[in-house]
Amino acid sequence: MAxxxxxxxxxxxPLLSNLPPQVSIAxxxxxxxxxxxxxxxxxxxSSDPAEAxxxxxxxxxxxxxxxxxxxxxxxxxxxIGPRGREFLPLIGTLGFFILFSNLLGLVPGFLPPTDNxxxxxxxxxxxxxxxxxxxxxxxxxxxxxxxxxPVWWLSPLIFIIEIITHLARPLSLSMRLFGxxxxxxxxxxxALLAPSLLVLLVSPLAMVLGVFVSLIQxxxxxxxSTMYISFAIEEAxx
Numbered sequence: 001m002a003x004x005x006x007x008x009x010x011x012x013x014p015l016l017s018n019l020p021p022q023v024s025i026a027x028x029x030x031x032x033x034x035x036x037x038x039x040x041x042x043x044x045x046s047s048d049p050a051e052a053x054x055x056x057x058x059x060x061x062x063x064x065x066x067x068x069x070x071x072x073x074x075x076x077x078x079x080i081g082p083r084g085r086e087f088l089p090l091i092g093t094l095g096f097f098i099l100f101s102n103l104l105g106l107v108p109g110f111l112p113p114t115d116n117x118x119x120x121x122x123x124x125x126x127x128x129x130x131x132x133x134x135x136x137x138x139x140x141x142x143x144x145x146x147x148x149x150p151v152w153w154l155s156p157l158i159f160i161i162e163i164i165t166h167l168a169r170p171l172s173l174s175m176r177l178f179g180x181x182x183x184x185x186x187x188x189x190x191a192l193l194a195p196s197l198l199v200l201l202v203s204p205l206a207m208v209l210g211v212f213v214s215l216i217q218x219x220x221x222x223x224x225s226t227m228y229i230s231f232a233i234e235e236a237x238x
Contacts, residue, residue: 022116029101040065079226095222102214105185115182124170127225135232184213
């Protein structure tokens, strides 16, 4: 039997129907996050300066963004230290994009962009190049000592090992995120196709598991990314 293509809402949009599903949904995620960030900024800009520092007693878009941003900032500061705020835009953007993409796969008619290897590789390569950019920025060309080790006569061997290790990082980041989100999305799809009596029991469990996996995989990705940047800044000093 021929396989049926999954139902995707974007197939009805003329401008996006010709794009691969993961590309169109990734663009949708970026557009939604940009819109939410703009609306949150407007709420802060339109409020009275004296009241801007006082949190609202209601759950607003501004409060949600503030809570998430403060949580990510504290997380980055705990790993990197006083310079953590410098890397908040990078880690925060990756965190929001990956989390929103993961959770979007739980909505019928949407595919999570992160269950496509192209998306996860793109995110991992951003971390890879940013890591070495910040390392060179912090220590100049002395950053190369990071790859040579403490013993000069072992430097050629250590250099090869370090290069292989660093090249394996984007592979590990991308494959871990891709594999877990793809498996989670397949599990949810199978749960929705269960017999009518079982679907009432299986679907909520699969949904809860999906939310848990989405949160955990986002946390692991930004954790490793933050650690890689921290290593590039600190270890090059020795």
